[in-house]
Amino acid sequence: MNESTIIGIFPTPIYFSKININFTTEELSFIDEIKKFNCYENEGNFTSNDTYILNNIIFKNLKKQLDLKIKDYFDKVICTENNIIPHITQSWLNFTRTNQFHHRHQHFNSLVSGVLYINCDEKFDNIKFFSNKYEMIKFKVKEYNIFNSTGWTFPVKTGDIILFPSYLSHEVSIKQGNNLRISLAFNTFVKGEVGGEKQLDKLFL
Secondary structure, eight states: OOOOOOOOOSOOOOEEEEOOOOOOHHHHHHHHHHHHHSEEEOSSSEEESOSBGGGSGGGHHHHHHHHHHHHHHIIIIIOOOSOEEEEEEEEEEEEEOTTOOEEEEOOOSOSEEEEEEEEOOTTTOEEEEEOOOOOSSOOOOSSOOTTTOSEEEEEOOTTEEEEEETTSEEEEOSOOSSSOEEEEEEEEEEEEEESOTTTTOOEEO
C-alpha cells in the first residue's frame, strides 16, 4: 500500500509571543483603579469603560512593545508589498473572576485583534477559538484533530500575547481557579495604500 500525505491549506494564523516588559507599580495601581471604579458589566465578566486604554501615557512603553508585535505579525503573515502601517484602533481591559466567562464573539471593523495576558493562571486560564467554516454534513467524531475540529483551546499564562484575524470567533470558558484573570485586548487597522492601480483596486486609507 502506497504511503499517503495530508497537507493543510489555507490555515488560520494564530500568533503567539511574549512581551518583554515588567509592569511597574504605577501601571499595576492604574489597572487596579480601573478594576475598582471604572468598569462596566459585560456579558459574563467586566470591561474597562476606557476603550482606548493604550492611549494613556502610563502605557506608552507597553504600546511600543505591542506595535512591534503587530508589525511582526503583518511582516510574517500578510507579507504585503503595499506601503502600509498597522496601528491599534481600540484597546480595553477585561477582568474575569472565578465562575465568570467571556462570551463567544468576533471583533468587527478590525483586521487583526490581540490579547495580552496581564494576570492569569496557566493551569486554568485559556482561550478557545472556533472554526467559521460551514459544515454541510455533521459526522460523529471519534478522535479530534486539526482538520475535523470546530473549536480549539489554548492555555495562556501571564505575559503571553496572542494575535489572530479579527473575524475568528473566540471565547473564555467559565473561569476556574482563584486568581483574577486580567487581559488587555485590542483591535487594529492599517494606514497607507492597498491594492494596485493596474489591478483596479487601489485604495488610500
